[in-house]
Amino acid sequence: MNKRTTVLALLVTGALAAATGCSVEKPSDDAGKAAACGAGKDFLIGMSQANNAEPYRQVMNNDVQTAAKAVPGFRVVVADAAQDNSKQVADVENFLTQKINLLVISPNEAKPLTAVVKKAYDRGVPVIVLDRKVEGEAYTAFVGGDNVAIGKAAGEFYATTLLPDGGKVIEIAGLPGSTPAAERAKGFRDGIAGNPKIQVVASQPGDWLREKGQSVADALLKAHPDVAAVYAHNDPMAEGAYLAAKAAGMERGIKFTGIDALPVPSGGIKAVEQGRLAATFQYATGGREAVELARKLLVDCDTDVPRSTTLDTMRITKDNAAEAYTKLGGL
Numbered sequence: 633m634n635k636r637t638t639v640l641a642l643l644v645t646g647a648l649a650a651a652t653g654c655s656v657e658k659p660s661d662d663a664g665k666a667a668a669c670g671a672g673k674d675f676l677i678g679m680s681q682a683n684n685a686e687p688y689r690q691v692m693n694n695d696v697q698t699a700a701k702a703v704p705g706f707r708v709v710v711a712d713a714a715q716d717n718s719k720q721v722a723d724v725e726n727f728l729t730q731k732i733n734l735l736v737i738s739p740n741e742a743k744p745l746t747a748v749v750k751k752a753y754d755r756g757v758p759v760i761v762l763d764r765k766v767e768g769e770a771y772t773a774f775v776g777g778d779n780v781a782i783g784k785a786a787g788e789f790y791a792t793t794l795l796p797d798g799g800k801v802i803e804i805a806g807l808p809g810s811t812p813a814a815e816r817a818k819g820f821r822d823g824i825a826g827n828p829k830i831q832v833v834a835s836q837p838g839d840w841l842r843e844k845g846q847s848v849a850d851a852l853l854k855a856h857p858d859v860a861a862v863y864a865h866n867d868p869m870a871e872g873a874y875l876a877a878k879a880a881g882m883e884r885g886i887k888f889t890g891i892d893a894l895p896v897p898s899g900g901i902k903a904v905e906q907g908r909l910a911a912t913f914q915y916a917t918g919g920r921e922a923v924e925l926a927r928k929l930l931v932d933c934d935t936d937v938p939r940s941t942t943l944d945t946m947r948i949t950k951d952n953a954a955e956a957y958t959k960l961g962g963l
Contacts, residue, residue: 695919787823798829799860845869867900
């Protein structure tokens, strides 16, 4: 090819790229290389889930799948890491081998998943980090709630309404190493700072699971039988703590709160309505929002998507539980 022909070919290629609004990629055999964007194409989305054992994550998966079905050409494959960092890394590596067009990931823990997320991002695969964060900036967008703000709202509720005269509190924390656990703990302490009569006498992780929350609460309640309340980082652990207290005949003297407020029959809103929890705080899954970002990136070829999307929250007590259940889409 002579020089004039080469220049002409480059000009034509540039014109085509400008007309479509999509980047023209060099041919590559790299696993996971993103395909050209545009309407009328088929796209494979890998959804790497931290675990499927939590009801919250089951609802998140459903939200992603339901939203994706409404986008022509979208196909979502979900991988369950089962709270195993090594498995989640392997799941993402497997997605890259399958040459996914976009990765949605809710990391089990931040640090162990950072490198493989960066690997996908560096290969040109758009990465939407959902709910839990990774370290660094090597991802396309983050979607999630403000866990510090949610924890602070819970703490302020304790300080002004639940325990205005003070009292001892047990904290059932989420999985160590996950960003929501650290942020919900920090926010709560910021929130109760206005009431020095409130004291967190014990804090242990329940790993987000109801059964572990129950066993942890059982031990802590025996060690601290005079506690006034249990602050759990999610609703299943709060329910587990309630069951532990009930088994010990202590449930009437202790108040329980959680976070998530899933609008499902087994979720926290119904637990508030039925009197087991004093309050829960909404933590939306972000599944629909993640798919909408994926649609903009893959179908609309829009590279100017928000770097961070913060989801709304609300406090739910018995006064507004029925209304909130309907408002949040409960059936």
